Amino acid sequence: MAAPPATLAEPIAHPSLRHQQISRVPYLPGLDGLRALAVLAVMVYHANHSWLSGGFLGVEVFFVISGYL
Numbered sequence: 001m002a003a004p005p006a007t008l009a010e011p012i013a014h015p016s017l018r019h020q021q022i023s024r025v026p027y028l029p030g031l032d033g034l035r036a037l038a039v040l041a042v043m044v045y046h047a048n049h050s051w052l053s054g055g056f057l058g059v060e061v062f063f064v065i066s067g068y069l
Helices: 017-021 031-046 057-068
Strands: none
Touching: 031 057
16 A cells, blocks of 8 residues: 655745745845944944034944844
């Protein structure tokens, strides 16, 4: 008595195709530039320059943009 051939519930995608299906946001170099500006704002804030009093906001900006990416 022979068993019927096994079948897959879902077809298995090629590994290179799986990565393409997961990434939904295209690479935007401008967002990397904004993250760099946020890092610079934090660095200047920690250097105690009085002309950039809101540099601590760079941390929040960095994390929000990183979460989007």
